[in-house]
Every structure is written in structure tokens, then in C-alpha cells.
Amino acid sequence: xxxxxxxxxxxxxxxxxxxxxxxxxxSLHFSGVSDxxxxxxxxxxxxxxxxxxxxxxVTKMCEEILANTVIEDYKIELI
Amino acid sequence: xxVTILQFPGTNCEYDTQHAFEQLGATTEIVWHKSESIxxxxxxxxxxxxFSYGDYLRxxxxxxxxxxxxxxxxxxxxxxxxxxxxxxxxxxxxxxLLPGALKRNDGLHxxxxxxxxxxxNSDNIFLEELNNGDIVNIPIAHHDGNYYIDNAGLxxxxxxNQILLTYSDVDGTxxxxxxxxxxIAGVCNKEKxxxxxxxxxxxxxxxxxxxxxxxxxxxGFMKSC
Numbered sequence: 001x002x003x004x005x006x007x008x009x010x011x012x013x014x015x016x017x018x019x020x021x022x023x024x025x026x027s028l029h030f031s032g033v034s035d036x037x038x039x040x041x042x043x044x045x046x047x048x049x050x051x052x053x054x055x056x057x058v059t060k061m062c063e064e065i066l067a068n069t070v071i072e073d074y075k076i077e078l079i
Numbered sequence: 080x081x082v083t084i085l086q087f088p089g090t091n092c093e094y095d096t097q098h099a100f101e102q103l104g105a106t107t108e109i110v111w112h113k114s115e116s117i118x119x120x121x122x123x124x125x126x127x128x129x130f131s132y133g134d135y136l137r138x139x140x141x142x143x144x145x146x147x148x149x150x151x152x153x154x155x156x157x158x159x160x161x162x163x164x165x166x167x168x169x170x171x172x173x174x175x176l177l178p179g180a181l182k183r184n185d186g187l188h189x190x191x192x193x194x195x196x197x198x199x200n201s202d203n204i205f206l207e208e209l210n211n212g213d214i215v216n217i218p219i220a221h222h223d224g225n226y227y228i229d230n231a232g233l234x235x236x237x238x239x240n241q242i243l244l245t246y247s248d249v250d251g252t253x254x255x256x257x258x259x260x261x262x263i264a265g266v267c268n269k270e271k272x273x274x275x276x277x278x279x280x281x282x283x284x285x286x287x288x289x290x291x292x293x294x295x296x297x298x299g300f301m302k303s304c
Contacts, residue, residue, distance in 0.1 A: 009182070013227060016185045016258065065144070068137055068173065070180040071227050 004077040008039030080105040083121040087112045092128035099281035112145035126167030138223045139169035161273045168275035179228035185258025191220040197247035200240040204303040215292035217278040224277040226259035
């Protein structure tokens, strides 16, 4: 099974990289963008085959190391 | 006075820190991160600056799981004095020993220059040689120095006098180089035995190198031990 973890700064925490990308898009005349958030994607190949157990395990990984929950949110997708 | 300095793969300020404390008369020992204990005669534990684990994932995120960090947490919880400088500050926030987190600088650039700082609270062993409102000139060198804490956390810091230093102009007016909440450059824990700051006092020990204001900062620890 593969787990795709998306980590991004929480809503309300200023995302300077997102702001810079937004500014760049504006300069390129892509005017239809109202906000940009930049995050990171971590792809994990798991030995676990049970989805529920995998979710519990990956959530633990996110809480302990993959995300800093003081400033970041995470989303887990299992495929 | 025995100062123990931690060394992770990628730490690069351990020898400057050692030199600075020895200049003040301390004996020092550099301890590799694989060690599961710290010397029992340690009076001050310093997590030095650098780029532990190449700053991969987040600054300080991987270092917090090094074997030595369990001993650091235990030492801090028993009231032992801990100082984190730059990357050391990032490691201590990641480890939950200090509140808040350090984000990428607002301007996205690595900033390396001398910066003036204002002493906000000197009623602690770290800054006791200084007075509230004093201005010191200390180098900063960081990419992720943008201190973040939520509003409730910020209110706590203020209520307990945990804000140590803020970035300022020479006359004391706020000047924020990296986007830090309330221009915060350094904080301590509620118990006032764990200290962290982004600027490098160990690099401000000689007038010929631009400033010796770091002496007064590190001297506080020398007196207290």
C-alpha cells in the first residue's frame, strides 16, 4: 500500500513561499488566482495491507515527525 | 563551570561556542549526538547552531530523535539549564522543550548580518547581566528564523516574561528582519531554565570581529553556576 501525505502550513499561518508564487503568477498575468499555498508531499510505501491499521500508523508518523502540528496540517491518502 | 555542547551531524557552531565559553573561564566538553547520556557534572547544556541533518524535513525535526535528546529532555525537566542557539533553538522547539516554531524567513532569503536586539526581560539567569531595554549587537545567520506562536501562546509568553529578546533598531524601535511574531528573537520556557534564540552570541565575543556584546549574555550563565 502507498500512503501519500500532504503537509502544509495551517490556515492563518502566513505562507511566505505561497505569497511569492502568487506574486510570480500575477507577474505572468495569471490573474484568476485568489490564494496560493505551498506544501510538501511525502510518499510512503507501506508493508501494511490493512487500510485502517495503515491509517493509524501513518497518523502517528505525522504527529511525531512528518508534520510540526504547531504550524502545519497534514492530509493522508492511502492507495 | 562545566558547559556541555551537543554535536549533531551538520552542527557547525560547536567550536565557536566552545571557544566563547572557554574565553569566559568555563571548562567544556563536546558530546556527539549518539551518546545516551550527558556528563553528570554539566552545569549548562548548549545545543549549538548549524544545520543538523541538513535541515531535511524541517530544521531540527530529525535531530530531536537523536539518542542524546532523551537525556536532554530529562536534564531540562530536572531543572538543568539548557541554551539553544540558532539551529539549537529550532531543535528545542521541535522537541517541545520551548514553545512555538521557526518558519522560513518572510523574505525567503538566508539572512547573515549583524542585527541589534532589544532585551525584553532580564529577570532570568541568561540575561541577568543586562537590563530591560538594553540594546545589543549580535550576528544573525538563518533561513528559518521566523518565530511563530499562536495568539494564546503569545499571551502566555507575555504574561510569564518569557520573551527574552526582540529584533530592533539601534534606538530600540522594532525592526523585524524575518517576519517573527512580535519581532521575537529569543524565548525561554515557563520555568526559566531552557533558553533559545536565533542570534549567535558566541560570534560576538571580540570587538575586532564587530561586537563583543555576546560576552555579557553568556556571562549570566557563568555567574549562576
